[in-house]
Amino acid sequence: xxxxxxxxxxxxxxxxxxxxLKILRDATAGADDGELFFERRRAEMLAFDxxxxxxxxYDAAEGFGLRxxxxxxxxxxxxxEITEAALKRAAETARLAVGSxxxxxxxAPQPTNRRLYTDADPLGDTDFSVRVETLRExxxxxxxxxxxxxxxxxxxxxxxQEVWILRPEGDLLHDIRPMSRLNISVIVERDGRRETGSAxxxxxxxxxxxxxxxxxxxxxxxxxRIARVNLDxxxxxxGVMEVALGPGWPGILLHEAIGHGLExxxxxxxxxxxxxxxxxxxxxxxxxVLDDGxxxxxxxxxxxxxxxxxxxxxxxxxxxxxxxYMQDRQNARLMGMEPTGNGRRESYAHAPQxxxxxxxxxxxxxxxxxxIAGMKKGIWAVGFGGGQVDIxxxxxxxxxxxxxxxxxxxxxxxxxxxxLIGDGPSVLKQVRAIGNDMQLDPGMGNCGKGGxxxxxxxxxxxxxVGGLTVGGSAT
Numbered sequence: 166x167x168x169x170x171x172x173x174x175x176x177x178x179x180x181x182x183x184x185x186l187k188i189l190r191d192a193t194a195g196a197d198d199g200e201l202f203f204e205r206r207r208a209e210m211l212a213f214d215x216x217x218x219x220x221x222x223y224d225a226a227e228g229f230g231l232r233x234x235x236x237x238x239x240x241x242x243x244x245x246e247i248t249e250a251a252l253k254r255a256a257e258t259a260r261l262a263v264g265s266x267x268x269x270x271x272x273a274p275q276p277t278n279r280r281l282y283t284d285a286d287p288l289g290d291t292d293f294s295v296r297v298e299t300l301r302e303x304x305x306x307x308x309x310x311x312x313x314x315x316x317x318x319x320x321x322x323x324x325x326q327e328v329w330i331l332r333p334e335g336d337l338l339h340d341i342r343p344m345s346r347l348n349i350s351v352i353v354e355r356d357g358r359r360e361t362g363s364a365x366x367x368x369x370x371x372x373x374x375x376x377x378x379x380x381x382x383x384x385x386x387x388x389x390r391i392a393r394v395n396l397d398x399x400x401x402x403x404g405v406m407e408v409a410l411g412p413g414w415p416g417i418l419l420h421e422a423i424g425h426g427l428e429x430x431x432x433x434x435x436x437x438x439x440x441x442x443x444x445x446x447x448x449x450x451x452x453x454v455l456d457d458g459x460x461x462x463x464x465x466x467x468x469x470x471x472x473x474x475x476x477x478x479x480x481x482x483x484x485x486x487x488x489x490y491m492q493d494r495q496n497a498r499l500m501g502m503e504p505t506g507n508g509r510r511e512s513y514a515h516a517p518q519x520x521x522x523x524x525x526x527x528x529x530x531x532x533x534x535x536x537i538a539g540m541k542k543g544i545w546a547v548g549f550g551g552g553q554v555d556i557x558x559x560x561x562x563x564x565x566x567x568x569x570x571x572x573x574x575x576x577x578x579x580x581x582x583x584x585l586i587g588d589g590p591s592v593l594k595q596v597r598a599i600g601n602d603m604q605l606d607p608g609m610g611n612c613g614k615g616g617x618x619x620x621x622x623x624x625x626x627x628x629x630v631g632g633l634t635v636g637g638s639a640t
Contacts, residue, residue: 172341173205173227173327179247186335188249189231192256193333195266198234199259200472201331203227203247204497204513208324208511213300215316221297228513233259234495235268239395241516263588266295271498273334277475281459281466282369284341287323290371296321299376307351307385313396314389315359316352321345323372333369338473344464345372346609349385351393360581362392363566368464375477391548391567392577400545401568401583401637407543407597408585408633409536409571413604415531415546418471420524421554422561422589423454425614427481427489428507428519429496431556436560438590439487448593454482456491458506458522464608465522465622469506472517476506479526482593493519511617518615525624529599538574544583544635545569545576559589563638584636592630600627 176182185201193199205227212220230243231252242255260297304317326342327574346367352359364387367375374380431437439447448454458467458476467476472494481489492500493508496519509520537545546565554560563585570577605624612621 175203175229175247175329176192176261180249180252185331188252188256189331190333192231192260193233193263193270195268196233196235196263196270197498197512199232199333202230202232202471202510202513203329204229204326205325206512207288208322208325210320210322210350211296211300212318212320213304214318216304218297218300226512229255230516231255231259231514232516233263235263235514237267237499239495239516244516253324253609260432271494271610273332273336274469274472274474274479274504276336276338277469279468279475281461281468282343285343285371285372285520286325287343287345287370287372288325291376296372296376299381300448303349303381303385304375306382306436311353311389313353313355314351315354316423318350320348320360321372321376328471330471332473336473338469340468342467343371344371346580347374347375347381347384348609349381349388351388351392355396358396360395360398360558362388362390362395364388364391365609367607368462368468370462394567395581398579398581400639401544401635402570403635404492404633404638405634407540408630408635409540409543409545410625410628410630411545411547412533412579412600412602413624414469414606415549416525416625417549417610418552418561418563418585419454419625420521420610420612420621420623422559423593424456424521424524425554425556426559427491428521428591429490429492429500429502432490432520433496433500436557438557442487442617445487446485447590448482448485449596450485451515451599452482452485452593452596453480453527454524455480455527456505456507456521456524460523460605460622463523463605463622464610464620467506468520470508470517471510472504472508474504474506474508476522479505479507491519491521492578493517509619511619515617518617520614521612521620521621523605523622523624525603525605528601528626530601531600532600533599533600536600536627536629537571539573539598540571540629542572544580545571546583546585557592561588562586580637582638586634592633595633596628597631598629602626
């Protein structure tokens with residue numbers, strides 16, 4: 166088993182806590198908010214491709230970021246050098262945003278002892294050789310199982326982020342955040358035609374359970390199933406039609422087309438399609454959307470966010486009515502609202518901003534088979550790949566990785582090349598049926614915003630949406 170490094174504690178070996186607190190207080194005197202954020206992150210990724218180990222990488226980084234906030238301005242400085250001298254230089258830079266002061270320090274976040282995930286090190290819970298051998302077994306197992314398999318790609322990724330947050334009030338918070346993920350992609354060939362299927366998942370868990378044969382074999386079978394389905398796919402039709410969205414991972418459309426528009430900064434700046442609509446109907450009756458960072462072991466969950474605010478379950482849309490936004494401390498204060506535990510950053514080198522955690526729609530009371538049976542002509546979209554979204558108006562284009570024709574309530578041939586085109590606000594209002602099968606995704610989401618990437622979760626039940634544009638190549 167890999168040896169686990171000593172736990173990261175900047176005040177044990179590198180800094181004096183009281184001196185650091187004085188530097189922070191001097192930097193934030195006359196400010197509205199601020200903090201010292203310390204981080205050590207270690208990450209490993211192994212990639213097996215075409216019968217051999219193609220990539221093995223290990224990365225370790227540590228540093229701090231110091232922030233001072235006054236009004237809409239924020240000063241931020243960061244360094245890989247965790248020393249008193251570096252803190253003083255950072256404080257001088259961050260202080261520039263405060264100017265002559267005049268602000269009133271916001272109330273400190275309420276402390277929490279809640280733990281939503283293990284603090285075990287996923288990089289040390291299995292031997293390196295075991296991880297490599299698991300990838301080799303995945304490749305061999307898939308090739309032996311189906312002669313049509315011509316290529317297998319599999320990867321194992323694990324990381325451990327250790328965080329300390331020192332606040333001007335003197336509070337010191339500590340969190341250890343594990344992350345593990347397994348991805349498998351398969352290419353199959355039949356009569357000269359090749360198609361791909363992919364599957365994966367993980368969360369804030371150790372690697373030992375993720376790479377057990379009973380787990381990776383299910384993931385491998387799912388990737389193989391999707392590839393086989395795509396071998397029989399026909400060209401997707403084009404036009405405006407009914408679309409049924411499957412449960413779980415298709416919630417990525419909800420995340421991108423709607424979720425970003427409900428983040429506090431876009432609404433404070435009135436650049437969101439949902440700006441000024443608080444208390445108004447923005448979705449069909451029955452549509453309830455939440456962001457919940459408190460679900461144990463989930464990829465987007467946090468015991469507390471990167472400002473020290475405990476994560477929570479925030480209702481964003483309730484029965485079709487807009488009732489909340491996702492907030493960090495700065496935007497919440499400027500909007501006269503409460504922080505919701507959504508202040509997140511990619512690393513110590515980035516300032517926090519309002520970000521989603523696990524965003525999902527609650528289920529309804531309609532069996533999913535009844536939703537499909539009630540469709541006249543349309544598409545049943547089960548899997549999604551990449552997409553593009555304009556947050557200012559919610560317009561999106563998403564590609565489907567697994568989808569089927571539906572006509573007169575019967576599921577027909579799988580389709581290839583289908584894209585869904587629309588805008589988030591319209592999609593919400595065109596929801597005609599909500600399934601009773603709400604699922605969360607298997608744990609594979611990453612979200613980009615402002616040049617920063619953070620892990621997230623999504624989820625939804627089966628949904629029937631009317632009048633959605635499908636892009637396809639069928640004539």
